[in-house]
Amino acid sequence: MAKAAGGLYLLLGPEEGEKDAFVKRLLEAAGKEHGGPPEVQRYYPFETDLGQVLAQLSNGSLFAAFRVAILQNAEELKSKREVDLLGAYAAHPSPDTALLLLSAEVARMDKRIERLVSKEHKVIFWELFESQKQGWVNNFFRARGMGIEPEAVDFLLDMVENNTRELQSICERLALFFGKGARVGYAEVERLLYHSKEENGFTLFEKLAARDLESCLEVLSKILLSRDCDAVALLAMLAAQVRKLFAFARLLAANYDPTEAAERLEIRGKRVQQTYAGGARRYSL
The missing domain is CATH 1.10.8.60 (Helicase, Ruva Protein; domain 3)
Incomplete structure (x- = not known):
């Protein structure tokens, strides 16, 4: 990306790593073009009204020549008022601002909003x-x-x-x-x-599979209080393991033995297999 063009962007799809890299390149290009790093603010629709986001974006900054607003979970923008606000911004964007609408969803994005975004500013990041x-x-x-x-x-x-x-x-x-x-x-x-001593989505799943609510809550609290916590990513990681546990339990119910079920689902390692086997015993389908 040679130039950090302002305006409205729509970045969709589940591949968050490539999406992060795109945003990073955009910010770096803005920094080079405007002689310093841009001012970046991140928002969620359930926390901040879109009108407030746009108002803050339009205010001048004492510290940066380029301002970027990143709005996560953009699939939640559905009202006529929100579409009209985005339409007004897209029609007359300030050259020193950019509004990035991000969503892991593709099909749920409002088509009225999609039509407001230029082809060059709409990117879908599919899973690898x-x-x-x-x-x-x-x-x-x-x-x-x-x-x-x-x-x-x-x-x-x-x-x-x-x-x-x-x-x-x-x-x-x-x-x-x-x-x-x-x-x-x-x-x-x-x-x-x-x-490892560090709590993460995998140690949380172990406690969940053990049906140990007290330890589950303790591990979850430690993760959420950690500096690098990403609650959305944590939920996605946990959901993937729960889905695999459900598939494992269904195979056992279909008379597969635990070793066969683990091999079929590519669950490797004795410790991991024991976690899934214990979870299947403790939860019913």
Whole structure:
């Protein structure tokens, strides 16, 4: 992106990592074009009225020549008033402002809003194919002078929600822990996800599968209070594991033994398999 054009953007789709990268490039281009980093504000429709967002965007800034408003969960914008407000902004955008509408949804986005956005400013970020995700992980470690075993790559992709934002977070932790020159194996990935002192979506799922409400709430509280918490990503990660637990329980109900069910769903590692087997015993279909 050579130039940071102002105006209305619509960034849709579930691939949050690529979406983050697009926004980062836009902000970097704005910084180069205007001689300093832009002022960035993030909003949610359920927290801030769209009229207030646009009013704040139109106010001049003492510290930045370019201002950006990022509105998450844009699929919630549906009223005629909201469409009219966006239409007015899209018709006469300030050259030193940009309004980015973000949503993981594609089909739920209001078509009236989609029609307000120019073709150049509308981008859909689809999930990567399996081979692309494997290549992404291998390239991540190769770029840092490291290697990763194929079984470890498969396990990572099984356990992490299907977007590169989550993959990057886990891979960065692995790279930081093991360092340049290391070759990361399955055991190292499993240990980081399930046995580290840091609470995460995987340790939360363990407590959920154990039907331990008190520990569940304690782990959840620690995660939500952590500096890097992303509640939406946490929910997505947890939902993916619950769906897999449901599929595992259905296979057991269809007379698969636990080993066969785990193999069919590519649930690897004894500790992980025990978590799913315990969860299937404690919850009914």
